[in-house]
Amino acid sequence: MNAMLDEMEKNVPLTLKKAKQTEYSISGTPSEWPTLSKRLTSNFGYRTDPFTGRASFHAGIDIGAKEGDPVYAAAAGEIITVAQDNSHGKYIVIQHPEGLQSWYLHLSKISVSEGDFIKKGQTIGKVGNTGRSTGSHLHFEIVKNGKTIDPLPYLQ
Numbered sequence: 001m002n003a004m005l006d007e008m009e010k011n012v013p014l015t016l017k018k019a020k021q022t023e024y025s026i027s028g029t030p031s032e033w034p035t036l037s038k039r040l041t042s043n044f045g046y047r048t049d050p051f052t053g054r055a056s057f058h059a060g061i062d063i064g065a066k067e068g069d070p071v072y073a074a075a076a077g078e079i080i081t082v083a084q085d086n087s088h089g090k091y092i093v094i095q096h097p098e099g100l101q102s103w104y105l106h107l108s109k110i111s112v113s114e115g116d117f118i119k120k121g122q123t124i125g126k127v128g129n130t131g132r133s134t135g136s137h138l139h140f141e142i143v144k145n146g147k148t149i150d151p152l153p154y155l156q
């Protein structure tokens, strides 16, 4: 009996670790809609580029939303990029388990820092119109093992 209890006790940390890993892979899978607005203005795939009028590949979805509306993390993870450039505007990249990342572009404000661990649904910034953008909206992307994929099947 004692030997059995000893054995069980030895396995407790391992079981806890496994439970935590399972919990993280569930909460770390993107599923939370990242804005209050559910107004899709552009889908993933080929479309007419609003700037050039030519067919181009759109690597994410656009959600029309009010400037200053909160942007929510689609899943738990680590903030790996907080940056700004002429194309993305102010943007955030979150690393999730199993090679998944979520990208949030054209923000007006960012309320997290690189290295932060965030929860699913946590507010990470505000909707904006920065970078290559024709109006206030969130461009949302999911990258799996370095390749952009359609985020809609992931979202509720």
Ligand SMILES: [Zn+2]
Pocket (backbone or CB within 6 Å): 042, 058, 060, 061, 062, 138, 139, 140
């Ligand atoms: Zn877009």
